[in-house]
Amino acid sequence: MATDSLPSSSSTTEVPRPAAGGVATPLLSLRGISKHFGAVQALYAVDLDLPSGQVTALCGDNGAGKSVLTKTIAGIHQADEGEILWEGRPVQIRNPGDAASLGIETVYQDLALADNLDIVQNMFLGRERLKGLVLDDGSMEGAAAETLASLHVTTVRSIRQPVATLSGGQRQAVAVAKAVMWNSKLVMLDEPTAALGVAQTRMVLDLVLRLKDRGLAVMVISHNLNDVFEVADRIAILRLGRMVAQDSVKAFDRQSVVDYMTTGSTSRAPGAPTAAAAPRPD
Ligand SMILES: Nc1ncnc2c1ncn2[C@@H]1O[C@H](COP(=O)(O)OP(=O)(O)O)[C@@H](O)[C@H]1O
Numbered sequence: 001m002a003t004d005s006l007p008s009s010s011s012t013t014e015v016p017r018p019a020a021g022g023v024a025t026p027l028l029s030l031r032g033i034s035k036h037f038g039a040v041q042a043l044y045a046v047d048l049d050l051p052s053g054q055v056t057a058l059c060g061d062n063g064a065g066k067s068v069l070t071k072t073i074a075g076i077h078q079a080d081e082g083e084i085l086w087e088g089r090p091v092q093i094r095n096p097g098d099a100a101s102l103g104i105e106t107v108y109q110d111l112a113l114a115d116n117l118d119i120v121q122n123m124f125l126g127r128e129r130l131k132g133l134v135l136d137d138g139s140m141e142g143a144a145a146e147t148l149a150s151l152h153v154t155t156v157r158s159i160r161q162p163v164a165t166l167s168g169g170q171r172q173a174v175a176v177a178k179a180v181m182w183n184s185k186l187v188m189l190d191e192p193t194a195a196l197g198v199a200q201t202r203m204v205l206d207l208v209l210r211l212k213d214r215g216l217a218v219m220v221i222s223h224n225l226n227d228v229f230e231v232a233d234r235i236a237i238l239r240l241g242r243m244v245a246q247d248s249v250k251a252f253d254r255q256s257v258v259d260y261m262t263t264g265s266t267s268r269a270p271g272a273p274t275a276a277a278a279p280r281p282d
């Protein structure tokens with residue numbers, strides 16, 4: 001009965017690999033994902049691709065469904081319909097544990113950090129390392145410091161500092177470091193710069209680019225178009241629960257993103273991003 005695990009030396013469809021045209025199978029693909037809450041239809045048959053080594057910006061006005069979509073991928077919500085493909089294979093994400101075991105980590109809008117705990121405690125919350133029956137503080141401190149250093153987070157004075165004493169940007173950095181410490185393959189950030197000043201925003205955007213350079217798939221929710229055009233390789237735009245455009249950042253300009261967000265279409269020349277075959281005048 002274990003035939004589905006047989007290696008398929010001759011098959012070309014089993015293993016995710018670059019398809020014709022050099023486009024690799026996305027790490028995560030959503031197909032036809034719908035979700036309602038009572039009378040509210042939050043998502044209508046949404047398709048989304050999140051490739052490794054690329055930043056996908058998820059844009060949309062308030063209430064467009066960005067957070068619901070993120071939480072569906074994170075296993076907090078269950079889709080009513082549709083399919084989730086991970087490395088090209090159908091998977092079920094029933095709860096946050098399923099998401100974590102695939103390698104999906106989420107940094108939420110309302111940062112889920114415990115103010116009274118220090119940085120190390122936060123990064124290992126719920127996944128503490130033990131040495132015998134006691135916490136292995138040395139090992140956890142080492143791993144936390146190493147992860148922060150690898151992300152070039154240098155402004156934190158002490159990793160034993162309570163999170164309440166950190167600036168907004170530093171808190172984001174700790175939340176991102178926490179997410180990447182667990183061998184994640186996909187990191188989703190919901191409005192990571194919404195509450196930040198200019199310098200802190202810069203730091204978080206740099207972090208996002210570092211995650212991408214490490215080969216992770218990154219999804220960033222933002223309605224700050226400066227941030228979007230600074231870090232995104234791809235843009236996906238939700239409007240009233242529908243995916244109205246999704247393509248390489250090159251297919252958009254600021255005005256067309258705004259058009260899609262507000263009206264669901266654009267008449268601008270670089271647009272027509274969903275019409276893949278349309279020639280683009282350069
Ligand atoms: N838990 C919930 N129960 C009922 N309605 C919800 C829930 N979460 C989100 N919604 C609704 O789904 C829609 C999309 O919300 P959301 O994904 O939070 O939008 P945003 O794009 O601003 O993140 C909104 O109409 C919102 O009111």
Ligand SMILES: [Mg+2]
Pocket residue numbers: 066067068109190
């Ligand atoms: Mg939201």
